[in-house]
Amino acid sequence: MFTVVCNFLQKMNGYYKSQLIYDYEAENKRILTIRPWQIENFFKIIDEDLVAFLKYDKCYRLADNYLIAMVFVYFIRADLPVDEYTAINFLVALHLALAMEEDDDDVLQDVQLWLETEDENLDIFCLQKYLFRQIGYRGTISRTCCETVMRKINPNHEIWKRHRHINHSGAVSQSKRRRIRCPRCC
Numbered sequence: 001m002f003t004v005v006c007n008f009l010q011k012m013n014g015y016y017k018s019q020l021i022y023d024y025e026a027e028n029k030r031i032l033t034i035r036p037w038q039i040e041n042f043f044k045i046i047d048e049d050l051v052a053f054l055k056y057d058k059c060y061r062l063a064d065n066y067l068i069a070m071v072f073v074y075f076i077r078a079d080l081p082v083d084e085y086t087a088i089n090f091l092v093a094l095h096l097a098l099a100m101e102e103d104d105d106d107v108l109q110d111v112q113l114w115l116e117t118e119d120e121n122l123d124i125f126c127l128q129k130y131l132f133r134q135i136g137y138r139g140t141i142s143r144t145c146c147e148t149v150m151r152k153i154n155p156n157h158e159i160w161k162r163h164r165h166i167n168h169s170g171a172v173s174q175s176k177r178r179r180i181r182c183p184r185c186c
Helices: 036-049 051-056 065-078 087-101 105-118 124-134 143-152 174-179
Strands: 018-025 028-034
Touching: 028 065, 036 051, 036 065, 036 087, 065 087, 065 124, 065 143, 087 105, 087 124, 105 124
Parallel strands: none
Antiparallel strands: 018 028
């Protein structure tokens, strides 16, 4: 069972201290502490470094709100230092999230192309393996955790409004896709 508790307990220098508690099994509780600078640097990447990428993804197939919440949890689990909050690491984490959740290889290739435009000499899969090792091979993140992140970590930010149209989800039949058109694709 998965339990998430997020409390804003103390106001510290204009910021809030928060904790997420993960309960994978009754005897194995993992606590994930979120520091204010992690939230600030994460949203700085989104607001400054990834504007073109997010604009390109007009149908939210590459980065919807759940995938972005997964990337945030990966950053926290990996305990990245400030200087590693970069667009490249965001895209590597997004690539890992897509590999964990999606079956569409075209989406993975689109993220790989964006990574290659950032740096042509990147070994994407080596970076992804390194990140996966840093997060303790815990790439699965529940829907409840993603929703808690969206609700508690800067909940009014526009990034959490990136809802993928049903036509772009993997669980829709081809006949239904023809009947329901995505308004952003037209």
